[in-house]
Amino acid sequence: MTGQREDNGFPSAVQAADARRRSQLVRLPIEEKLRLLVELQRLAADIARSRRRPARNPWQLEA
Amino acid sequence: MVMENQPEAWYPDKRALSRKTAREESMRRAIEILEQLVGDGTLKAYAIGGGVAATFYAEPVLTYDLDAFVLLPPSSGLLVSLSPLYDKLRGMGFAEDQEHVLVGGLPVQFIPAYNALVEEAVENAVPLPFGDTTVRVVSPEHLLCIMLQTGRPKDRARAALFIEEAEVDRGRLMEILSRHGLVHRWTALTEGRPA
Structure with missing residues (x-):
């Protein structure tokens, strides 16, 4: 792994990549952000089910 | 570990950027309903709040409902009642799901402005573009x-x-x-x- 480490050991290159990605997310059009939100809901539901925990249903949107 | 050379299009479906989606249509429908409710006097004003409002200004956050803060028209009684609003929505054919009303599958939660800050937030909401329409969002x-x-x-x-x-x-x-x-x-x- 390349990249300098912060005092807490978390690699600075990972932090920088994360910041870049979040900056991209902030600038996306709202329509695209909503698409990602539904993907987040699906991901959260998959994880909950895989852990046998109650899952909240993602939005079942009609076209 | 890939860190420095992340692809520009890191999300899975780049084509979806320009495609009208079900999410967009449901949201547009919800906006139309809110505007209609203001237009016919069922609501005095509305503003989108909560996680969806935050998503307008920052990265998407996990949320499960569309919070609509609403100002109700003055009533004769002392208590604020959402009954006229729900009666109207029922008459328009929308189904209730616990504390939500489903608009095109989108769970909308109508929250009467419950204190001075929220009232002020609704009164000072920002009109923001959504597709070819405009939606009022808490600043x-x-x-x-x-x-x-x-x-x-x-x-x-x-x-x-x-x-x-x-x-x-x-x-x-x-x-x-x-x-x-x-x-x-x-x-x-x-x-x-x-x-």
């Missing part, structure tokens, strides 16, 4: 103040992320915080200690 400064006032762990976490990402007018924020007695909560958040 970033009011949204941050509501998060601080509500004060649940998830609100504090959202607030911390929000101040990093959203464009917030600090002067306006401080003015609202002062007026609603929230400066101590802001100071605690920025200093990273419990309120």
